[in-house]
Amino acid sequence: MRPTGRLHLGHYHGVLKNWLTLQHEYDCFFFVADWHALTTHYEDPQHVQQHMLDMVIDWLAVGVNPGSSTIFIQSRVPEHAELHLLLSMMTPLSWLERVPTYKDQQEKLREKDLSTYGFLGYPLLQSADILAYRAGSVPVGADQEAHVEITREIARRFNHLYGREPGFEVNAELAIKKMGRKQGEIYRKLRKTYLEKGDDEALETAKALLKEQNNITLGDRERLFGYLEGTGKVILPEPQALMTPHAKMPGLDGQKMSKSYNNTISLRESTDDVDAKIRKMPTDPARIRRNDPGDPQKCPVWQFHKLYSDQQRQDWVQNGCTTAGIGCLDCKKPLIEAVQAELEPIRIEALELENNHDVVKSIITEGCEKARDEAQDTLKEVRDAMGLHYR
Structure with a gap:
């Protein structure tokens, strides 16, 4: 969520109530998208810090639990920026130009100069935000589904370009043996069924089987995900859009509740x-x-x-x-x-x-450290795959 200061009932019913449910069903990462704020408000950054603090206080006040989820600030996890840079090396310009919100936002915000790379590249930064954590699901409304789809395309292209490690097939076969004889045979049959007949059910069953394996490493699991589809190692898994119920909160005047319409009730x-x-x-x-x-x-x-x-x-x-x-x-x-x-x-x-800003800042710091640990694991594999991990 971009740091916009104190939140209102529209945020609560449209987003936060859903977060309160998701935090008990998934391993959730909720972050303040301060770099994203600069893509459209780069000339007015002086309020970002206070807006961030106000917003996180509202998250915590409604019940977002740092014990059940990770709360952090985008710019304090520099791996987002590094992954964004590395992905930009292989992302076609035309993919960014066709994102529906690119021209829509330029039209809506005509008073701003948005002829910047930051604005053009913000969908790629969003993709980096998602892929840095190798997220399986991204909770979005219908208007954001296109952003998850371009993330899937970017992950697919990355895996196609960089997922072929030396001796991939040999390593994949060794990983199957680690699964045990019975589980390995089931995996082989499901893989054969999918590759020969295109049976999507066999593919999903095989993926579910891999997720249950405790005797193989994360690297082997990702390798076998790629082997299922006849490709290479899946370094960046393709996320799925988790379409979430969206309670439309009207404003006091019947329009959408928004600060720009001055029709809100703050939390x-x-x-x-x-x-x-x-x-x-x-x-x-x-x-x-x-x-x-x-x-x-x-x-x-x-x-x-x-x-x-x-x-x-x-x-x-x-x-x-x-x-x-x-x-x-x-x-x-x-x-x-x-x-x-x-x-x-x-x-x-x-x-x-x-009255206890130190508590809030401590929660944010702890969340940033946890998020960075996760993102660093991803970046290590990305650098290895791109030949950038020097020894």
Whole structure:
């Protein structure tokens, strides 16, 4: 996530609630993408550090757990930059130019000079962010799926160019023997079935078999992944897009919640401000007087009810609005209570973290060290494959 400062309910419902689930299902890496921030805001870097700190405090306050995941800063793991550089040597320029968001963002941000390599190359930096950890899955929304696909293409090209180690087949056969006779025979049959018949089910079964092997090294496992498909050693595995449920959080005016629209409720919004902001929300313009019936579909408040209210409450709103049985303030009152209840524990935790910056910085430092250990392992193999590991 780019460092944009304090987060709001749109971030919470659109991204963070999903992170809270994923951190207990996967080995997750959550990082502050400060280099990515510079791809579009290179002329205004002075707020990055404070924005980073504010954002991490919000992550921790909502429940992102440093004991269950790794929290770090992109620029404090220089391996991201090195891998980006090395991948740039073999990535065709046309691949970057065709990324859908490249021209879209240039159009949306016309007031900025984005004719820079950093902006053109940001999808490749994203690929380096992913491949540095040899991630199996990347949680994205539909609008980001293209970035995972180009990462897959880059990994495939890298493995094709550099995955052929001397004596690859011999080493692969030795690795099969290490699996044990029975497991080795199963692997051979599945590989033969895939290579001769193109049976994708056999390929997936063989991959699952390899993941369960505890008596072969990581290098042998990656080697056998490559041997399955008749290629070389898989140095950089191809990640899969993990399509995640995206709860669209409307803003106070019915548009997408965004700081640029000034229609947000921040995660640390005071109780008085939450109360005032929801009370001032626009409603169906047809309800000029209290006894005028309204249409919930034309009211931003109804969008909030769909997120915060159960079916019984939603039925009450629908009936009360269309019959003028309730007023707009009546409709907003349970929403105020629901949002306050959601934000109260976040406010308390954030306040404690605001008063203990050393704790936050310690969590970040520990996460950076852990992330760097992982990335260094990857870069060692990448350098070896590219002939850059000098002895």
